[in-house]
Amino acid sequence: MTTDDVLAQVFLNSFEQHKPQLLGRRIWLACSGGRDSLSLAHLCQQLFNAGKLPFLPQLLHINHGMQQANAAWADQVSTWAQQNQMPCQVLKINLVKKTEQEARQARYEAIIGVMNHQDVLILGHHQDDQVETLLMRLFNGAGVNGLSGMKEWSIKSSQNQQGTQKNIVLWRPLLTISRQQITQYADNKGLTYIDDPTNVALQKSNLNPDQLNDRAWLRSVLLPHITQRYPKAKQAIARTGQLMQEASVILDEQSSLDLSQSIINDRAFCSVLDINQLTRLSTARQSFLIHSWLAPTATDLPPSRRLVEEVLSLAHRKDSNHQTCLSWDSGRYQYQIRRYQHKLYRLWDSWEQWLQLAPTTHDIHIDVEEEIAPCLLLKPLSTEFEWSVQGLTGLIAELQQQLTVLIDAKAETDREDIKSIAWSKETKLIFQPLPRTQKIALPGRVGRKSGKKLLQALDVPSFMRQSVVLCSLQLSPLCSEQQSIPLLIITPEQTMVLQSPFSQSIAQLVEDKALVAELHDL
Template sequence: MGYSGGLDSSVLLHLLARAQVPVTAVYIHHGLSTDAGAWQDHCQAVAAQLGVPFVAHHVQVDLGDGGLEQGARNARYRAFDQLMGAGDQLLLAHHSDDQAETFLLRLLRGAGVRGLGAMPEYRVFGDRSTEKSLLRPLLKATRSELESYARVHELTWIEDESNTDLAIDRNYLRNRVLPFINERWPVQARVVQASENLREAADLLQDLANEDLQRCGYQRESFGHSVDLVSFSSLTEARRKNLLRGWLALQGSRMPEALHLVQALQQAGAVGDAAPEVVLGERVLRRYRDRLFLTPQLQPFHGIDGGEIQWDGSGELDLPGNWALLPSQGWPVADYRVRFRIGGERAKPRERRHSQTLKKLLQEYSLPPWLRDRVPLVYRNGALVAVGNLFVTGDGPAEPPIWRFLD
């Protein structure tokens, strides 16, 4: 569970320890406060007192990643994802006051139905294939209820001085706006009801997006996923936007701002041989020929130090940029050298009578342009035997190896 040492997470940790739920307390050190080291010591001591395993993890906050609050949140969630194993659950101590603040913040930022659905008690966390999940067991409790519990059980907790900084939007809402609203309306209860209604609407929109994805020939690629561009373009603008939002949700990516979504639609429909690349959350929308691709972001690629990597063909070979090369069935063990394009290479696929430039062959095999400098070239005894998972030459084994992205 995420354990910051504040009131909310202190109550949750105490509840879990009393219930003897197996849990690890994870403290994320953002490096934003001079007191962060002392807070970490406090959290470690409390966890030890309760008999709970403790882990501290340092992160670097990128202020260009949506500002201070969003950057810290993104860094924190990336750290949780790295620390979790397949099937693990992340427990966070958000409560109904947090829910009300989140709802109003998103409303003031012009969020749509998905955003105004606010924080769910349960959701998939990260890549669906890992079966990780996020739980918020205190979401229907109020802060005052948590304070009462903490006093009864004589808990100690940290007060983060940044919580009084009114330059932070959430703090301004919490300290200046919500107290006045609460004088007339039970805002927490109303937000819970509104959020549940909006989440139902968001679920219906996701169902529609899933149906449209299938209508548009949704398929997995070696790098990301794609849909048929003609089918996508035949949808109304509202459904194209909804499809993109639903597609991003399936990939576990945060929702982009409305302006970025409009730009994505405009560039997806660009004429000619344009190859648009629009960043949407943690993904990139790309177009190639008659397909629209949603891919992870590519890391900068600088080839290999020394020009090649030795591989015996028996196991997985890590490649730059989070890619891997694996032997296919029947792939023989041998002394291979793996290189990348430098220009001017030629190859003759086994079924061809004549060799052609590798540049032309990659086009013929429909490898998207953004992957052509990254496709591994496998050599044995100085002869090219395979090009990624695309083809083998007459000197190569029966089938090409497996080339995949480790998302």
């Protein structure tokens, strides 16, 4: 089989593997004009013309202005695409810092900017690129996931300033093909490709080794020495990357299982881990779980080993100090890592700040026949979060019915909590920040508590204590000695029905989800 046939077969095999995900999507191809991307573009054109490929990708070329020749390269790619009847779009970007890392990030941002959600971008990465990537990650101390290298099929996520997330697919069909095979293909087809002087071999450039970027140095200096001693080193390194990918899948599956068994509540702005469940795992599994928990999405940067160790140290502390706060910038969100009792919290900075805003006080008269708003905001509506109570109509109807029954039963009972109840036009439902001095009787517990002891009994973390709402039934002082009957306590994490003559019926509303407190990030 010729080199041309090998490339075509490898590409078609990859296409068949991902065909269900490819059909119906728009396909793009990142084309720098180098031998790799130009050969891939030519291969797609040939397979399309032969009826073996059902799509012809649109080429995307980035002019990042880092070199004087960039404009000429853009013209060269555009001319080639026009001559070969392939659609092509040139994107010009302006770099603040002209570094390889910034250029790479800016290229992806520009490309994602013109692509639609779930579009597919074909990349010309090959086996030699994979080997260089693995070595660079090895020298930077990467773990199993990092040493799995580039994946043939992966998701790239981006978020705009409005917070809308866009996911595109990166498809690398030629990862098993060597640079030498691609060069042979390009030469066989007479392709006039571009040689970037920062990437070409040392002997073909006028640069000394110290002037080369890291990838070019690996390619031109280190790998020739390695392959001279170990001729099949590239294939072996690439094979190790494949084995690491398989190991990474196994670790991810185990970590997902561990996480599902340890997670108490998992929302983007507030995720809670059960420390008791976490510490039952082996040390290695604890570390891997925390690593995954700190970076919940593909767009989050991986946390450092030091941060993972600090979080584990926080989880294993035996003292009662709950003031420690670890900061973590994932690249997507600013997080705080906190502990309270036997729980670990991963919080958005913005949510922790929102928690300190005082709840809104609402008075709702229950004797007035008027339409009740379906949604009662517990805090002023912000640009990021909405906290509300749904189902007030049912709650008020239940209170009206229960009050009627209790008032009718007053003469036939010795219960003091019922004998003091009266209903007037001044009777109202009040939602307010929990008064720290008010003594509350919790269900199933003896006595009443207030202030810090009450919040501790409710298991409310210190950083949430500004966001505790008391719902009570306010009776007219002219008709009753008992002016207020606490009904509910609502926190961002729970709704608790308090001991009262109405507790049974209210508890049924909560259980049936006819009365719910909801917290959303907007």
